[in-house]
Every structure is written in C-alpha cells, then in structure tokens.
Amino acid sequence: MNKWNQRHLEAADAGRVAHVLQEYPYLLPSSGRALDLACGRGANALRLAACNLEVSAWDISPVAIDRLRGEALEQGLEVAAEVRDVIACAPLADTYDVILVSYFLERSLAPAIIDALRPGGVLYYETFTRTSVSTCGPSNPAYRLADNELLNLFGALRVRCYREEAILGDTRRGIRDIAMLVAQKPG
Ligand SMILES: C[S@@+](CC[C@H](N)C(=O)[O-])C[C@H]1O[C@@H](n2cnc3c(N)ncnc32)[C@H](O)[C@@H]1O
Known part of the structure; x- marks a missing residue:
C-alpha cells in the first residue's frame, strides 16, 4: 500500500x-462548479459543497x-x-468557477490550473513554505514554496488575497509556515 493510502486509512476524520x-469563504461565488484538486479525504470539498457549489474532488x-x-x-x-x-x-480548460489546492505542490500543473478556470473564476491555494517556524510539513524543500512563489506561479491571475508571514515579527502569533492565495482569472 502506498504512503498516502496508509495515511488516509489511519486518519481519524x-x-x-x-x-x-x-x-x-465570502470570496466564493454563490453557485458554479468547483474542483478540489488532490483532495485527500476531502474536508475542503465537503465545505465547498456546503457552500452550494457543484463539487468535483480528485x-x-x-x-x-x-x-x-x-x-x-x-x-x-x-x-x-x-x-x-x-x-x-x-483538468480540462475553461471548466471551473473555483479550484482549490491545499498541501499539494506540483509546479508543472500551474498553467493547466489557470486554463481550467473559467473567466472570473477563483483559485484558492495553500501549502507549506520553505521559511518556517515549526518542523511541520515535508522535509524536502522541493515540496515547499520559495518566498512569494505562489505569486509567480499564478502571475496570470489577479491577486485578491495573499498571506505569507514567514518569520516576521512575533512568530508565536499569526498563521506561520504556509502561503495562501486567492486569485481570480481576468475576464
Ligand atoms: C498532503 S495531502 C493533502 C490532501 C488535501 N488536499 C488536504 O489538504 O487535506 C496530498 C494529497 O495529494 C494526493 N496526491 C499525490 N499525488 C497525486 C497525484 N499525482 N494525483 C492526485 N492526487 C495526488 C495524495 O494522495 C494526498 O491525498
């Protein structure tokens, strides 16, 4: 059994x-098609479905x-x-109003993700950064984002929210170790 099957089998919820x-959540459209890409056990997919979206999860x-x-x-x-x-x-081009990717980083997919959004569609992305406070997440830096990398990967989209606190200020506060992006396809 591969690593992910084993983890998903052992997980509690x-x-x-x-x-x-x-x-x-207030930046989601009120209806439309959403994709949770590399969804795992699907907490995000379930939340998107509860927000009235027609959800696919892979x-x-x-x-x-x-x-x-x-x-x-x-x-x-x-x-x-x-x-x-x-x-x-x-994913196929021009198909989704929302695409969410969390804790899955395959850089080569960025152009396909952008293409798969419909005009006006919104990308939600979150994953670990190399600059971190804790030891959570993958130890291989290739699976973690460089400084501001999400902004470069999805530069064709309009940034609506971006958060990456790195080790600035009081590191006991805030949301550390990750970058998060909400960005919209023009049109
Ligand atoms: C860290 S988990 C994140 C799961 C979920 N997005 C979350 O935030 O809870 C990474 C997921 O990527 C999936 N995965 C890895 N390679 C994949 C691939 N080539 N295609 C689809 N899923 C993949 C794994 O099975 C695993 O569920």
Missing part, C-alpha cells in the same frame, strides 16, 4: 479545512476517495469524488 477557505488515493464518498453521504452533501492522477490527467 476528513481532515482540516484549509486556512485559506476558513478565512475567505485524488490518486482510492482510500481517500472512498472515505470522502462515505463522509459526503453521511453529511447529505453531493461531491463527485474520483480516483485520478491529476498530473497525468489534468
């Missing part, structure tokens, strides 16, 4: 809703997708959860 979605782990389907059923929410390698099978 659907996981945690990303900070970026907890902080900025992950390479069959265990994660099984658990998400079960949780959606239990909560009475509709989520089209699918086992899918999102690198081999990227």
Whole structure:
C-alpha cells in the first residue's frame, strides 16, 4: 500500500479545512462548479459543497476517495469524488468557477490550473513554505514554496488575497509556515 493510502486509512476524520477557505469563504461565488484538486479525504470539498457549489474532488488515493464518498453521504452533501492522477490527467480548460489546492505542490500543473478556470473564476491555494517556524510539513524543500512563489506561479491571475508571514515579527502569533492565495482569472 502506498504512503498516502496508509495515511488516509489511519486518519481519524476528513481532515482540516484549509486556512485559506476558513478565512475567505465570502470570496466564493454563490453557485458554479468547483474542483478540489488532490483532495485527500476531502474536508475542503465537503465545505465547498456546503457552500452550494457543484463539487468535483480528485485524488490518486482510492482510500481517500472512498472515505470522502462515505463522509459526503453521511453529511447529505453531493461531491463527485474520483480516483485520478491529476498530473497525468489534468483538468480540462475553461471548466471551473473555483479550484482549490491545499498541501499539494506540483509546479508543472500551474498553467493547466489557470486554463481550467473559467473567466472570473477563483483559485484558492495553500501549502507549506520553505521559511518556517515549526518542523511541520515535508522535509524536502522541493515540496515547499520559495518566498512569494505562489505569486509567480499564478502571475496570470489577479491577486485578491495573499498571506505569507514567514518569520516576521512575533512568530508565536499569526498563521506561520504556509502561503495562501486567492486569485481570480481576468475576464
Ligand atoms: C498532503 S495531502 C493533502 C490532501 C488535501 N488536499 C488536504 O489538504 O487535506 C496530498 C494529497 O495529494 C494526493 N496526491 C499525490 N499525488 C497525486 C497525484 N499525482 N494525483 C492526485 N492526487 C495526488 C495524495 O494522495 C494526498 O491525498
């Protein structure tokens, strides 16, 4: 069994809703199609579905997708959860009003993610930064963002919110170790 299946099997619940979605739910459209890319057990997908969006959720782990389907059923929410390698099978162009990616960093997918947004569509992105206060997250720096990297990766979009506190000021406060972006496709 691969690493992710094992982790998803052992986990107690659907996981945690990303900070970026907890902080900025009011920037979501009131309806439309949303994609949770590399969704894991789908806490974000479930939250998006509860916000009246028509949600697809993809992950390479069959265990994660099984658990998400079960949780959606239990909560009475509709989520089209699918086992899918999102690198081999990227989202189609011009399809989604919202794309959310949390704690999954595959830089080569950035152009496809931008293409997959409809004009006016919104990207929510959050993951670990190399500059950090704690030791949480991947130890391989390749899987962590450089300073301001999300802004460069998604430079074709209009930034609506960006937060990356690094080690500035009182590091006991704030949301550290991550960068979060909400950005909108022009048009
Ligand atoms: C750190 S978890 C994050 C899960 C979820 N987004 C969250 O924030 O809880 C990374 C996820 O990426 C998935 N993953 C890794 N490679 C993938 C790929 N090529 N295609 C789809 N999912 C992938 C793993 O199965 C895992 O569920």
